[in-house]
Amino acid sequence: MISFNHVTKKYSEEMTAISDVDFTVEEGKIVVLLGPSGCGKTTLLRMVNRLESISEGEIVINGENSKDLDPIELRRKIGYVIQSNGLFPNMTIEENVMLVPDLLGWSKKDKRERFSYLMKLIGLDAKDYGKRYPHELSGGQQQRIGVVRALAADPPVMLMDEPFGALDPIIRDKIQEEFLQIQREVKKTILFVSHDIDEAIKMADKILLLRDGKIMQFDTPSEMLAHPKNEFVSQFFGKDRAIKSLSLHTVENLREVIGLGPVDETIQDTKTIHVHQDLRNTLSMLLNQEADQVIVTDEQGENIGTITIDLVQKYLHFEIKGKMSASQEG
Amino acid sequence: MGNWGRFLEVNSSRILELTIDHAILVSLAIAVALLIGIPLGIYLTTNQYLADTVLQMASITLTIPSIALFGVMIPIFSLINQGIGFVPAFVALVLYSQLPIIRNTYTGIKNVNPEMRDAAIGMGMKTHQRLLRVEIPNALPVIMAGVRTAVVMNIGIAVIAAYIGAGGLGVLITQGISRGDNYLIISGSIAVAILAIIADSILLLIQKRFTKKAIAD
Numbered sequence: 001m002i003s004f005n006h007v008t009k010k011y012s013e014e015m016t017a018i019s020d021v022d023f024t025v026e027e028g029k030i031v032v033l034l035g036p037s038g039c040g041k042t043t044l045l046r047m048v049n050r051l052e053s054i055s056e057g058e059i060v061i062n063g064e065n066s067k068d069l070d071p072i073e074l075r076r077k078i079g080y081v082i083q084s085n086g087l088f089p090n091m092t093i094e095e096n097v098m099l100v101p102d103l104l105g106w107s108k109k110d111k112r113e114r115f116s117y118l119m120k121l122i123g124l125d126a127k128d129y130g131k132r133y134p135h136e137l138s139g140g141q142q143q144r145i146g147v148v149r150a151l152a153a154d155p156p157v158m159l160m161d162e163p164f165g166a167l168d169p170i171i172r173d174k175i176q177e178e179f180l181q182i183q184r185e186v187k188k189t190i191l192f193v194s195h196d197i198d199e200a201i202k203m204a205d206k207i208l209l210l211r212d213g214k215i216m217q218f219d220t221p222s223e224m225l226a227h228p229k230n231e232f233v234s235q236f237f238g239k240d241r242a243i244k245s246l247s248l249h250t251v252e253n254l255r256e257v258i259g260l261g262p263v264d265e266t267i268q269d270t271k272t273i274h275v276h277q278d279l280r281n282t283l284s285m286l287l288n289q290e291a292d293q294v295i296v297t298d299e300q301g302e303n304i305g306t307i308t309i310d311l312v313q314k315y316l317h318f319e320i321k322g323k324m325s326a327s328q329e330g
Numbered sequence: 331m332g333n334w335g336r337f338l339e340v341n342s343s344r345i346l347e348l349t350i351d352h353a354i355l356v357s358l359a360i361a362v363a364l365l366i367g368i369p370l371g372i373y374l375t376t377n378q379y380l381a382d383t384v385l386q387m388a389s390i391t392l393t394i395p396s397i398a399l400f401g402v403m404i405p406i407f408s409l410i411n412q413g414i415g416f417v418p419a420f421v422a423l424v425l426y427s428q429l430p431i432i433r434n435t436y437t438g439i440k441n442v443n444p445e446m447r448d449a450a451i452g453m454g455m456k457t458h459q460r461l462l463r464v465e466i467p468n469a470l471p472v473i474m475a476g477v478r479t480a481v482v483m484n485i486g487i488a489v490i491a492a493y494i495g496a497g498g499l500g501v502l503i504t505q506g507i508s509r510g511d512n513y514l515i516i517s518g519s520i521a522v523a524i525l526a527i528i529a530d531s532i533l534l535l536i537q538k539r540f541t542k543k544a545i546a547d
Contacts, residue, residue: 051451051452071454072456073454074454076453076454086446086448088468090467100454103459
């Protein structure tokens with residue numbers, strides 16, 4: 001758990017980078033720091049491992065005030081991932097990944113075992129990749145290595161500064177999925193900086209939206225989309241926030257609320273979609289194809305019904321717009 | 331060609347001896363220059379103000395003509411009865427080597443990718459660990475380029491040191507000039523050139539041996 005208690009950072013009397021930020025990242029959850037450039041999100045992140053100083057207030061990590069800890073010890077207990085992956089070109093992949101365990105004086109055997117385990121997590125062959133150098137890997141592979149390097153000494157807390165920002169959209173999407181999969185297994189307490197709204201919605205248990213170093217809103221993605229607290233928040237998420245919120249709902253959710261349509265075998269050129277797909281992807285698929293229905297399949301690959309644009313719209317009206325209008329009245 | 335044959339028959343052992351003297355003078359001067367210059371260059375990366383001052387002083391030293399610097403050394407080292415010979419030449423060569431060594435060490439480390447440095451600090455490396463494991467290995471090609479410059483330059487400058495009695499291949503050239511003996515001048519010059527090429531090649535091999543392929547690319 002990371003608690004920010006009325007944290008403020010001033011460069012001078014007039015220059016305040018962070019003002020009175022107060023929130024908590026719960027054990028095993030991901031909080032995404034989101035906001036426009038220069039809003040102080042990276043500064044806030046770097047205050048946790050004391051790469052930036054704190055002017056007022058305190059940051060408490062798992063019950064310990066960060067000020068009371070030796071910065072070197074503190075940093076070794078926190079996984080740190082940066083955008084350009086920060087791998088050291090003079091070290092092999094294994095040396096890179098095992099750097100913190102090495103600094104902590106782990107035995108050779110422990111390091112070897114841990115390395116194999118971590119490489120398995122990201123689906124790379126430990127023997128093959130261990131001896132290679134970072135420049136021999138693709139951007140996506142390097143970023144994966146950057147992530148497992150932060151996990152190497154099994155730190156309870158991780159800081160991720162736009163870790164997937166430099167990747168192309170397709171790879172980024174894949175690595176995000178992969179990372180969420182890993183997170184389900186390792187359950188770290190994560191602070192994650194992003195300027196990408198879709199990434200924030202996808203990754204976050206809660207989003208902290210910042211502007212000029214002040215908290216605009218701290219909420220779950222669906223709450224923030226449904227009930228933006230002020231003009232800035234609703235503008236930041238844009239007019240299409242209804243569509244964005246579709247990515248928080250799956251075909252399964254829709255089926256539970258309003259049910260799917262019957263399968264019409266006569267319609268040709270019908271694509272299929274998995275029941276756990278999100279509705280935003282489903283909608284894109286519907287809009288991109290000739291046929292006006294998509295067949296929904298379950299885990300066993302059985303056809304369990306069809307979905308149409310009308311159904312998505314109906315669901316949107318019931319579930320999402322209903323909540324939004326309720327908030328505007330209230 | 332017959333003349334060359336006879337010349338080398340008489341002088342080859344002397345040329346070899348002077349070449350070895352020359353190499354020893356330069357090697358010792360470079361060894362001491364490295365011991366001073368590399369730690370100083372590393373230290374300067376942490377002190378911007380001092381860095382500017384020291385680098386400027388080292389630049390100024392390099393602008394002093396070598397013959398003048400050797401001249402200046404004579405009265406100073408006469409105080410300890412070492413006015414001419416090995417000591418003043420050695421000191422002058424150490425001074426001349428400082429600029430390329432300090433500047434390349436400083437620049438090499440300063441130019442290590444700041445994100446890499448950030449990652450190193452963020453992962454909890456202490457200053458010396460960061461220097462030894464990240465910054466120096468990644469700055470090595472630049473540092474070695476400075477050392478190679480210093481070595482080749484010193485092999486040339488050490489020729490002038492013959493004028494203050496420091497020995498070395500300069501002896502052949504100065505004698506050749508005063509006697510009007512072209513054989514001496516040419517053989518001395520070629521020996522200096524070959525020595526410089528060999529020294530540079532050896533250093534390049536060392537550099538490649540200690541630089542990971544990843545950085546050399």
